[in-house]
Amino acid sequence: MRRFKGKLMAALLLSTLCSVALADQLADIKQRGVLVCGTLGTAEPFSFSNQSTREIQGYDVDFCQAVAKSLGVKLELKLISVAARIPELQQARVDILAANLGWSPERAQQIAFSDSYFMSPTKILVRKASGYKTNSDLAGKRVSAIKGSSPEIALHKVVPTAVSITFQDPASAFLALQQGKVEGLALNELTSLKFQAQVASTSPVVNLEPAIQNEAWGLGMRKDETAFVKYVNATLEAMEASGEAAQIFDKWLGVKSPYKLQRGFKIEPIKG
DSSP states (O other): OHHHHHHHHHHHHHHHHHHHHHHTHHHHHHHHTEEEEEEOSEETTTEEEOTTTOOEESHHHHHHHHHHHHHTOEEEEEEOOTTTHHHHHHTTSOSEEOSSOBOOHHHHHHSEEEEEEEEEEEEEEEEGGGOOOSGGGGTTSEEEEETTOHHHHHHHHHSTTOEEEEESSHHHHHHHHHTTSOSEEEEEHHHHHHHHHHTTTTSOEEEOSSOSEEEEEEEEEOTTOHHHHHHHHHHHHHHHHHTHHHHHHHHHHSTTSTTOOOOOOOOBOOOO
């Protein structure tokens, strides 16, 4: 009995120490001198490999870099898949996520979200020759999506009878559409625009209207890192006020970029 009580007390002490360590993640990052940011590395223009330097760059990377700079620490990028985003964060393999992470009630129960730093319409991409005009035309049809992504979730809400065929990356999902293995592709609008430009002269594709969702993206953190979440939000608010957030948008997505978009949002708390 004494031995059992001793082991129980040791387990409780270890659990308490772990909780304290996680709750003081902000101090730990500063002491370590490194912010580990989980990002996709396959989602241009948010995080992708520069063909010349082989370095990962993009909109998401710049926001992580801004947080690291504010903390006075180095940035370390860890490439992860869409499906691995939340598990990698929960298992403390990364400090923060900047990985096309759309807010949803289900995800908000698992992790903490920062204020929204991007708003992303999700649409269904189809071959122009298919003749599909509305989202409901895809009822009962095969539609590709990225495994574990919010577009996959939105697809089932808007077109419940659609059969989702999942892939690990956007390029593979789009190839399935081109090859006629699926009838549509549920994807964020920006990546859809990129694919449309690539095949405009050979096998045109178009987005169906309206968007199946307008998704707020946030930086992901563990729920018990209250000090870190507060710090990140303060950093984002400062970036909005100084114009740095708008500059990052213009750099990757603005009128002088291939996407030629206007920034129609600002950094603000996500309304669930």
